[in-house]
Amino acid sequence: MSAHVHEPRSACLNDKHAFETKNAPYVPLASIPRHFMNYGFIIDNRKCIGCHACSTACKSENEVPLGVYRTWVKYVETGVYPDARRHFQVTRCNHCANPPCVRICPVTAMYQRADGIVEFDPSLCIGCKACLQACPYDAIYIDPDSGTAAKCHYCSHRTEIGLEPACVVVCPEHAIIAGDIDDPSTEISRLLATQDVTVRKPEQGTAPKLFYIDGNDVALHPTATERAAELYVGGCDTVACGGGTGAEGNGRKGGKWERSDAEGSQQWDGDQDAGSAGAAVGGADSDR
Amino acid sequence: MAEGMVQTVYNAQHKVPWHWPVPAYLVTKAIGAGVFMVLALGFGLHLFGFDRETAVIGLLVSLAFVAITTLLLVYDLERPERFFSILLRPQWKSWLTRGAFILIGFAVVAGVWWLLETLAYFGVLGSGLADAARPIALWTGVVLAGGAAIYTAFLFGQAEGRDLWQSSLLPFHLIVQALVAGSGVLLLMDAFWGLPESVGAVSLIVFIAALLVDLFITLVGEFGMPHASETAAAAAHEISHGRYRGHFWFGSILLGHIVPLALVALTVLLASPLLLVAAALAAITGLYFYEYVFVMAPQEVPNS
Ligand code: SF4
Ligand code: SF4
Numbered sequence: 001m002s003a004h005v006h007e008p009r010s011a012c013l014n015d016k017h018a019f020e021t022k023n024a025p026y027v028p029l030a031s032i033p034r035h036f037m038n039y040g041f042i043i044d045n046r047k048c049i050g051c052h053a054c055s056t057a058c059k060s061e062n063e064v065p066l067g068v069y070r071t072w073v074k075y076v077e078t079g080v081y082p083d084a085r086r087h088f089q090v091t092r093c094n095h096c097a098n099p100p101c102v103r104i105c106p107v108t109a110m111y112q113r114a115d116g117i118v119e120f121d122p123s124l125c126i127g128c129k130a131c132l133q134a135c136p137y138d139a140i141y142i143d144p145d146s147g148t149a150a151k152c153h154y155c156s157h158r159t160e161i162g163l164e165p166a167c168v169v170v171c172p173e174h175a176i177i178a179g180d181i182d183d184p185s186t187e188i189s190r191l192l193a194t195q196d197v198t199v200r201k202p203e204q205g206t207a208p209k210l211f212y213i214d215g216n217d218v219a220l221h222p223t224a225t226e227r228a229a230e231l232y233v234g235g236c237d238t239v240a241c242g243g244g245t246g247a248e249g250n251g252r253k254g255g256k257w258e259r260s261d262a263e264g265s266q267q268w269d270g271d272q273d274a275g276s277a278g279a280a281v282g283g284a285d286s287d288r
Numbered sequence: 289m290a291e292g293m294v295q296t297v298y299n300a301q302h303k304v305p306w307h308w309p310v311p312a313y314l315v316t317k318a319i320g321a322g323v324f325m326v327l328a329l330g331f332g333l334h335l336f337g338f339d340r341e342t343a344v345i346g347l348l349v350s351l352a353f354v355a356i357t358t359l360l361l362v363y364d365l366e367r368p369e370r371f372f373s374i375l376l377r378p379q380w381k382s383w384l385t386r387g388a389f390i391l392i393g394f395a396v397v398a399g400v401w402w403l404l405e406t407l408a409y410f411g412v413l414g415s416g417l418a419d420a421a422r423p424i425a426l427w428t429g430v431v432l433a434g435g436a437a438i439y440t441a442f443l444f445g446q447a448e449g450r451d452l453w454q455s456s457l458l459p460f461h462l463i464v465q466a467l468v469a470g471s472g473v474l475l476l477m478d479a480f481w482g483l484p485e486s487v488g489a490v491s492l493i494v495f496i497a498a499l500l501v502d503l504f505i506t507l508v509g510e511f512g513m514p515h516a517s518e519t520a521a522a523a524a525h526e527i528s529h530g531r532y533r534g535h536f537w538f539g540s541i542l543l544g545h546i547v548p549l550a551l552v553a554l555t556v557l558l559a560s561p562l563l564l565v566a567a568a569l570a571a572i573t574g575l576y577f578y579e580y581v582f583v584m585a586p587q588e589v590p591n592s
């Protein structure tokens with residue numbers, strides 16, 4: 001198989017010549033049969049500056065509606081002043097090798113391609129939301145315009161013509177590395193071979209193919225933190241969202257898809273007493 | 289912030305995907321399957337003699353609740369007009385698909401049996417055909433009714449983002465809930481239509497036994513044992529001690545179990561059929577409360 005080594009880049013999204021380097025001529029990924037590919041991501045947390053360029057590039061590239069996200073940067077703060085630290089974690093579909101979202105879909109609208117991308121087909125989706133329940137990573141949402149499931153699809157429309165996902169190209173730090181994890185000559189394979197990596201919730205047995213270099217335990221662990229709800233994006237009709245900005249709330253079918261929710265911060269703690277649990281998530285009506 | 293700050297300060301939030309139609313569907317499905325199971329097992333095991341009028345009314349009630357179940361399932365889809373895709377391009381590994389076919393199979397068998405008994409009841413057909421078909425319809429129907437009651441346990445098992453739903457007790461629990469709901473509805477039918485005495489008596493015994501077993505499974509099995517994961521424990525905690533504790537303790541445990549058992553006990557002193565009506569209604573309402581907390585709480589534990 002041909003080698004395709006990608007150097008750090010910052011390029012116009014559609015300029016394939018921007019990918020050429022002296023050492024490694026541009027080899028369109030589309031020229032490699034898809035069944036020989038196994039796409040994955042590395043997020044290099046040593047480099048990520050939390051700038052959200054990936055989030056916005058994804059929104060723009062995939063015309064993602066307001067209030068829903070295919071990729072976003074989670075911020076977690078730890079420590080005590082002056083030794084406090086903010087950790088960034090780019091969060092999205094992991095294109096799991098063993099995807100429960102695919103197994104549960106009753107109509108093959110969520111499916112796994114031969115090249116390892118977990119893809120969706122909005123023309124088939126019936127909007128049963130079972131895949132949202134099956135994904136242990138909150139990677140799927142219902143598109144408020146079409147009423148169908150959607151998520152990161154590895155920019156398959158770009159990958160098929162030899163371009164990298166929009167988030168990869170736009171990242172100013174080259175903190176997102178995409179490529180074939182089974183081809184030892186790719187940058188992603190070399191990094192996987194030489195760096196310590198972690199994945200989200202390995203115990204779920206889903207075999208995520210998004211790997212974090214320098215992954216932060218707290219950020220990887222959704223129930224480990226307090227949640228300052230007023231800083232959340234997504235409006236106030238969501239799980240664990242309190243007095244949020246409300247700027248991007250959405251609700252299909254006049255609120256069929258809505259709920260009001262908690263006030264204040266939230267902390268999941270198996271030992272918390274009834275009173276604190278009530279304060280954490282109370283004041284809400286979860287009915288439609 | 290306090291010493292040792294650990295907080296998420298920016299994140300995308302996620303809407304709860306399933307709301308009241310799902311717990312409601314669990315209750316109507318339990319009634320549809322439960323009425324059939326109690327009647328068919330009663331006839332099949334000769335716990336009570338066959339009575340055509342009871343079969344006609346009972347099967348009709350069962351079919352009506354299966355129809356409501358289907359309507360709730362379709363209503364909960366974001367694209368209900370595509371519902372038939374499940375039948376036209378099924379993905380067989382999905383328990384949603386398997387469940388849809390089990391429900392259809394159950395409805396077909398119960399529907400054919402009901403039609404034959406109804407035609408025989410009104411004298412349109414001789415009773416020979418209904419009598420010949422009955423053992424087949426009855427036992428096939430029992431298997432399919434059991435399948436309809438428990439397939440949701442396997443669907444919930446596939447929902448790997450909700451650890452509390454991964455309970456290995458769930459298939460058994462759903463069968464017991466179907467027996468509570470089915471026998472409860474038969475007690476209501478007895479009060480309003482007057483079923484044969486033996487059907488009412490067996491229904492009452494099933495109702496009491498299933499309620500006691502259900503109470504035990506709920507308190508000891510689902511909530512008394514340590515949970516396999518932290519997210520399952522967090523969801524269970526929300527149910528037993530958190531925002532759903534009112535629904536759980538007052539709705540499910542008190543209204544759904546203690547009250548009906550107490551009302552049944554009271555019938556020993558006051559032989560009023562109204563007490564059994566109230567007991568059945570309380571148990572079915574309590575079942576909705578239980579399904580509601582069981583469906584909602586795990587969806588509120590963050591996964592990202
Ligand atoms: S992260 Fe979620 S949506 Fe993506 S493949 Fe895995 S289970 Fe499916
Ligand atoms: S919401 Fe759509 S993609 Fe997800 S399981 Fe249902 S039909 Fe499949």
